[in-house]
Amino acid sequence: MGNAVASKLFDLAGKKIFVAGDRGMVGGAITRALAARGITAMVASRAELDLERQEQVEAWFSAHRPQVVFLAAAHVGGIHANNIFPRDFLYKNLMIEANVIDAAHRAGVEKLLFLGSSCIYPKFADQPIREEALLEGALEPTNEWYAIAKIAGIKLAQSYRRQFNADFISLMPTNLYGRGDNYHPEHSHVIAALMRRFHEAKLVQAQEVVVWGTGTPRREFLFVEDLAEAALHVIEHYSDALHLNCGTGEDISIGELAALVAQVVGYKGKLAFDTTKPDGTPRKLLDVSRLHALGWRAKTPLREGLSAAYADFLAGGGRNR
Numbered sequence: 519m520g521n522a523v524a525s526k527l528f529d530l531a532g533k534k535i536f537v538a539g540d541r542g543m544v545g546g547a548i549t550r551a552l553a554a555r556g557i558t559a560m561v562a563s564r565a566e567l568d569l570e571r572q573e574q575v576e577a578w579f580s581a582h583r584p585q586v587v588f589l590a591a592a593h594v595g596g597i598h599a600n601n602i603f604p605r606d607f608l609y610k611n612l613m614i615e616a617n618v619i620d621a622a623h624r625a626g627v628e629k630l631l632f633l634g635s636s637c638i639y640p641k642f643a644d645q646p647i648r649e650e651a652l653l654e655g656a657l658e659p660t661n662e663w664y665a666i667a668k669i670a671g672i673k674l675a676q677s678y679r680r681q682f683n684a685d686f687i688s689l690m691p692t693n694l695y696g697r698g699d700n701y702h703p704e705h706s707h708v709i710a711a712l713m714r715r716f717h718e719a720k721l722v723q724a725q726e727v728v729v730w731g732t733g734t735p736r737r738e739f740l741f742v743e744d745l746a747e748a749a750l751h752v753i754e755h756y757s758d759a760l761h762l763n764c765g766t767g768e769d770i771s772i773g774e775l776a777a778l779v780a781q782v783v784g785y786k787g788k789l790a791f792d793t794t795k796p797d798g799t800p801r802k803l804l805d806v807s808r809l810h811a812l813g814w815r816a817k818t819p820l821r822e823g824l825s826a827a828y829a830d831f832l833a834g835g836g837r838n839r
């Protein structure tokens with residue numbers, strides 16, 4: 519696909535912009551990307567505005583009247599949490615999406631971006647995964663609660679477009695990492711988990727760190743500041759019903775990733791793979807040709823992004839430290 523930038527359909531400059539979930543990894547990065555353009559986003563802490571409560575959301579929208587909404591608030595977590603708290607992943611995400619999208623429509627919001635995740639796709643989707651793969655097969659059962667809520671969010675945004683001509687769009691990022699990541703020992707994603715474990719192993723000079731599985735599955739990782747740029751780009755250059763994938767277009771094996779994280783952290787011991795642990799799907803990579811055709815490309819090389827993430831970790835950034 520070409521690199522030509524699609525023409526601008528919408529200008530963020532001068533707009534009142536609400537970033538829902540600004541204290542999270544994604545919302546924080548979007549708020550910083552807006553600040554880099556001289557735009558101060560409107561934000562609200564959960565204590566001020568619980569997005570699960572419809573009356574609070576409607577009152578907030580009618581009082582503050584944002585013109586643009588980035589919906590980066592969600593109830594997120596790993597496989598383990600999905601298994602134990604299925605109601606939370608389904609109900610909380612449905613409520614947040616329904617409340618924010620409907621209140622945005624009622625308040626006359628001009629543009630809204632709904633953020634989902636690549637887990638919306640069928641477990642056995644063809645690789646790289648195209649946007650059209652949505653609903654073509656069964657989901658990964660371990661996180662179907664979350665995935666179904668996110669699919670409902672995409673459909674909800676589409677339904678307001680179809681019924682009211684609302685300019686609501688959706689972006690589905692691949693695995694993210696970077697500033698503000700979650701380092702919880704059980705609930706973190708792979709990069710945050712590896713970073714914490716190698717860091718701790720370095721401190722105690724451990725001889726060996728054991729990584730689950732064979733190390734051969736391939737995954738894609740996007741630096742969260744790049745995702746934030748993509749979010750701003752699609753708000754300004756895209757207006758259609760179809761959700762868009764967002765990733766680097768490149769994957770790496772878990773073994774190579776683990777070696778790279780160990781290097782960045784400065785862990786000098788051995789890496790061992792516990793092949794008795796499950797590997798998961800062999801490959802998961804998004805097809806990002808639509809976003810490339812709109813003129814956006816991820817720009818941060820993995821090593822550089824990992825170094826920035828580790829600097830943030832050392833500075834005490836992130837959650838569950």
Ligand SMILES: NC(=O)c1ccc[n+]([C@@H]2O[C@H](COP(=O)([O-])OP(=O)(O)OC[C@H]3O[C@@H](n4cnc5c(N)ncnc54)[C@H](OP(=O)(O)O)[C@@H]3O)[C@@H](O)[C@H]2O)c1
Binds near residue numbers: 540542543544
């Ligand atoms: N992280 C990834 O690898 C990844 C990958 C693909 C897609 N995404 C998507 O990006 C979005 C954001 O994820 P994230 O990683 O940034 O998650 P996160 O760090 O956990 O942030 C989520 C944010 O939502 C807020 N929130 C949750 N429930 C709320 C409620 N009832 N009322 C008000 N605020 C509420 C949280 O508030 P508190 O600060 O009060 O908890 C937090 O600020 C999600 O849609 C997720 O699917 C993430």
